[in-house]
Amino acid sequence: MSGLVLQVGPLKHSLEATLAGTFAADRLPDGDARAEYLSAHGDRITAVVTSGRTGVDAALMAALPNLGAIVHFGVGYDTTDVDRAAELGIGVSNTPDVLTDCVADTAVGLLLDTMRGFTAADRFVRAGRWPVEGNVPLSRKVSGSSVGIVGLGRIGSAIADRLTAFGCRIVYHNRNEITGSPYHYAASPTELAASVDVLIVAAAGGSGTRHLVDRDVLEALGPRGFLINVARGSVVDEAALVDLLQQGALAGAGLDVFADEPQVPEELLQLDNVVLLPHLASGTVETRAAMEELTLRNLENYLRTGNLVTPVLTPGKDVR
Numbered sequence: 116m117s118g119l120v121l122q123v124g125p126l127k128h129s130l131e132a133t134l135a136g137t138f139a140a141d142r143l144p145d146g147d148a149r150a151e152y153l154s155a156h157g158d159r160i161t162a163v164v165t166s167g168r169t170g171v172d173a174a175l176m177a178a179l180p181n182l183g184a185i186v187h188f189g190v191g192y193d194t195t196d197v198d199r200a201a202e203l204g205i206g207v208s209n210t211p212d213v214l215t216d217c218v219a220d221t222a223v224g225l226l227l228d229t230m231r232g233f234t235a236a237d238r239f240v241r242a243g244r245w246p247v248e249g250n251v252p253l254s255r256k257v258s259g260s261s262v263g264i265v266g267l268g269r270i271g272s273a274i275a276d277r278l279t280a281f282g283c284r285i286v287y288h289n290r291n292e293i294t295g296s297p298y299h300y301a302a303s304p305t306e307l308a309a310s311v312d313v314l315i316v317a318a319a320g321g322s323g324t325r326h327l328v329d330r331d332v333l334e335a336l337g338p339r340g341f342l343i344n345v346a347r348g349s350v351v352d353e354a355a356l357v358d359l360l361q362q363g364a365l366a367g368a369g370l371d372v373f374a375d376e377p378q379v380p381e382e383l384l385q386l387d388n389v390v391l392l393p394h395l396a397s398g399t400v401e402t403r404a405a406m407e408e409l410t411l412r413n414l415e416n417y418l419r420t421g422n423l424v425t426p427v428l429t430p431g432k433d434v435r
């Protein structure tokens with residue numbers, strides 16, 4: 116198939132090298148050079164490779180009239196306008212399954228750290244406070260606690276499996292109850308939050324889940340409740356979260372994702388009961404290699420056959 120591959124946004128270095136070398140891909144320039152590039156080459160682009168951090172919006176799709184597939188490095192694709200892609204017959208793929216373990220591991224790690232205060236205690240030791248002040252304050256027990264999961268998909272289920280081994284009682288909320296699930300279902304996020312010690316956000320991002328965890332949900336979680344988010348910052352009302360944490364109306368939070376990454380609200384940096392991670396959940400050597408391999412398989416398969424290996428939207432254009 117003729118046509119050009121375009122890299123949109125930064126990607127893993129080895130993936131960028133393969134795109135440029137094996138696939139002779141261009142990289143979309145930033146700034147003023149972008150419009151110039153698109154008017155000169157936009158109609159030659161048949162496939163884009165991007166990530167959940169950049170994506171392809173409707174304006175960029177309009178500048179790429181022969182685009183047939185948007186290949187994502189990452190499971191989340193909320194930065195791409197999937198509704199518009201569907202209207203235009205553009206296929207979209209992501210990298211499901213290969214990162215499930217690492218994201219679930221991170222959720223459990225954040226839960227342990229947030230409830231037990233490990234990172235805060237590490238800061239305490241490093242600051243030389245132990246010999247002076249004695250023991251740190253008591254923390255909260257993880258094993259046997261009640262855990263609510265917002266979004267019992269692949270990642271949510273892997274988190275639930277892990278926490279079952281900790282003797283936790285698992286409750287979940289999804290748009291629909293899952294028939295045959297071993298876990299209790301809560302009909303709303305508020306009902307879920309009110310019944311658990313910890314709320315873990317594992318739902319996909321995008322307009323459908325924006326602020327699904329709003330002030331009411333966080334208030335239902337209450338001053339003894341913890342919030343863990345490994346999904347997308349957009350799923351939680353971050354301003355309400357910050358406000359309630361500052362008031363002591365939540366026990367703590369463990370966050371790998373934020374509303375405006377890489378910006379983290381200044382107020383959170385001052386709080387000792389909050390664990391802050393730089394969106395690292397899938398960031399292991401093994402998982403990123405598997406994501407890279409699946410990304411390239413999607414691209415190669417699309418260019419060769421017109422089909423994606425792990426589509427979230429099947430390509431509607433015959434590109435051969």
Ligand code: 8YV
Pocket residue numbers: 166167168188189190191192214394396397
């Ligand atoms: C990545 C992610 O950090 O897969 C996702 O949706 O958020 C993470 O695994 C990201 O996609 C890499 O750009």
